[in-house]
Amino acid sequence: MALDHTEGNGPLPRQIPYIIANEAAERFSFYGMRNILTPFLISTLLLFVPMEDRTGEAKHVFHTFVIGAYFTPLLGGFLADRFFGKYKTIFWLSLFYVLGHACLAVFEDNLNGFYFGLFLIALGAGGIKPLVSAFVGDQFDKTNKNRAKVVYDAFYWCINFGSFFASLLMPLLLKNYGPSVAFGVPGILMAFAVLIFWLGRNKYVHVPPAPPNPDxxxxxxxxxxxxxxxxxxxxxxxxxxxxxxxxxxxxxxxxxxxxxxxxxxxxxxxxxxxxxxxxxxxxxxxxxxSDEAVEGVRAVLRVLIVFALVTPFWSLFDQKASTWIVQANAMTSPVLNVFGWEFQVLPAQMQALNPLLVMLLIPFNNLAIFPLLRAIGIEPTALRRMTTGIALSGAAWLVIGWIQLSMDGGTPMSILWQLAPYALLTMAEVLVSATGLEFAYSQAPASMKGSIMAFWTLAVTVGNLWVLIVNASVKNDAVMGHIENSGLSPIAFQMFFFAGFALVTAIVFALYAMRYKMVDNYRGGNGGKPAQVAQ
Structure with missing residues (x-):
């Protein structure tokens, strides 16, 4: 049944600003520490590792942390769906999150203490990540569900608002004031995020945990x-x-x-x-x-296939904070003059391009690109957007690979050359990640909202797992021999490998998307069952 656009346009829930403000501050804290993690590991914490192995070890630690941060959503989703509900689970795991930031600031020169802080942040950030997104969806029902897409876009815009300023400021704090300040500021922002979330406690819609379900x-x-x-x-x-x-x-x-x-x-x-x-x-x-239970499981299995096909995108996207920074460290950085203010861009600051472009591209897509596509008869459905996004991520890595080839050939390259791949990768992110939040919630059966969102974030874990596997494979003598015969450097070979990985996946994703039937699993105002909607 086609979606009736005349319904579902009720008023925006008044509690939404608390959740969005919480998310902006929390994302500042997360990306603030994450974006300086690789440079800090290389320059400070891993000095005991031989120089030739230090970059590889830093990338390994970074992607291991990301895997942890996107693996623990399974725990958060389980606790919320079965025991405590989303609000209580978010609140208590956020306190572990704050403690983790404190450990990073205090144990800047203690390997075990610092890694314990990373563990606590992975537990807190990962545990609450799917729940906050699902908690947003809980605030809507069928009377105002059409507002949800606008709020999810605003939600994602605020995530990147926090990430943008974190990406600009944290490298400067690390350089000028040291790691204790650079890691302490995100901790303060996380504590502020918890306070904002707590202040809205009496205004939220609290969907109780699902009782034991025989189906x-x-x-x-x-x-x-x-x-x-x-x-x-x-x-x-x-x-x-x-x-x-x-x-x-x-x-x-x-x-x-x-x-x-x-x-x-x-x-x-x-x-x-x-x-x-x-x-x-x-x-x-x-x-x-019951037939309804069987069909519900069938729907979940079909959603998990979509999630599995998104994993190559995450293997490309998350390397902007590791592989792309390593490349930027070997590039020239010109002194820029903006309105009389001269400054030199630090490699880690290039990541600020990503959230800045997200904040520009989300309204640009909604106000220009998507209406234009509809005007020419092409509906930008969730799966079509995600297909295009995966393909664009592959294109971004073709460009970054070309840059690496030029550097390997002895051509000095300005750090500004990374503007093009950042633009392509960010458009890919908007089409895949922001869309995926909406898609995951709408397709999840009512009793599995938190868990299905956890499976969505698990796709990030698997994407980073691909990175670890590829990096480990490169150390194999047979693989190294093949790379040497190709005439490419190991890093350039990996870049083109990941580009091809994403482009092939985009084709497979498009073929699967053609057969996928969307469903509508927003809460019914009168207890109505989920409806099938046009793709």
């Missing part, structure tokens, strides 16, 4: 996998068991791969093979579970 995703999946049918085997169960075996092997290989790679790969294998196996035998769950 939950895991119970329906277990029934489907274990059910027998006369004269038939259980191929789905065999596939799921294969995933378990692969997960065990991955954990056993953690000694040589590293625990993070081993554990994350194990989880990916369990989810992938378990999901495939469940899909193969899902019809066997009918009778023991």
């Amino acid at each position: 939950s995703l895991t119970r329906v999946a277990r029934t489907a996998l274990l059910a027998r049918q006369p004269g038939q085997g259980r191929p789905g169960l065999a596939v799921a068991v294969l995933g378990v075996v692969g997960a065990v092997v991955s954990l056993l290989m953690s000694y040589s791969w590293g625990f993070v790679i081993g554990a994350c790969t194990a989880l990916v294998l369990l989810l992938a093979f378990g999901g495939i196996g469940t899909g193969m035998q899902l019809e066997r769950a009918r009778g023991k579970h």
Whole structure:
């Protein structure tokens, strides 16, 4: 059924400003510390590592931290959906978040203390990340659901407002005042974010945790996998068991791969093979579970395929804070004169381009590009936007790879050359990430809002896992031999590899998107069931 645009245009919930202000301050704190993490590791904390290995070790620590920050949403989603609800889970995990920032500021020269701070930030930032997005959606129902897209765009705009100023200021604080101040300021902003969120506590819509559900995703999946049918085997169960075996092997290989790679790969294998196996035998769950429950699981499995296809985008996007900074360190930085003020751009400050462009591109898309597409008969649906975004991320890495080739050839390159790939990658982010928040909430069944948003953030974990795997593979003699025969430097080879990875994924994503049927899972004002909507 096509979406009726004359409905759902009710007033904006008055509690939204508290959530958006909280998110702006929280994102300042997160990106403030994240954007100076790689430079700090290289220049200060990892001085005991040989110079030739220090950059690689810093990238490994950075992407391990990002994996942690986007892995813990599974815990946050579970706690909120089953026990405490979104508000209480967000509030209490935010306190761990504040404590983590304090550890970074205090233990600037203590490796274990600093890493413990990163762990607490990963726990807090990751635990609340899917819940805040879902909490925004909870404030809407079918009477004003059309306002949700505007709020999600404003939500994302404010995230980048905080990130922009953090990207500009934190490198300067690190350079001029040292790490204790540079990591302490984000901690103060996080404490402020918690205060703002608490002040709105009596105005929010509080959706209670879901009671134990006999038709939950895991119970329906277990029934489907274990059910027998006369004269038939259980191929789905065999596939799921294969995933378990692969997960065990991955954990056993953690000694040589590293625990993070081993554990994350194990989880990916369990989810992938378990999901495939469940899909193969899902019809066997009918009778023991309601048709609505079975179809709900089918919908979740289809959403998870979309999420899986987004993971290559994140492997490209998050390297702007590691690989792109490493490249910028080797580029020339001209002195700029803006209205009589002379300044030299620091490599880490280039990341400020990303949130600045986001703040410009979101209104530009909504006011110009999308209306133009509709005028010529092309509806910019969520899946079409995401397809285009994945392709643009690949294009950004083709440009960054060309820059690296020029540098490898001895041509001095200004840091300003990174403007072009930043612009392409930021447009990709707007089309994939901002859209993904809206898509994830709208497609999630009511009892799994927090968990499905956690799966969305898990895509970031898997994307960064690809980075760790590729970086580890480059250390292999056979792979290095192949790279040397290609005539490319290792870093240039990786850049073009990731570009091709994203472009191939964009094609696969487009093919899958053509078959995907969107659903509408916003709260019903009168208890109505989710409706299918035109794609």
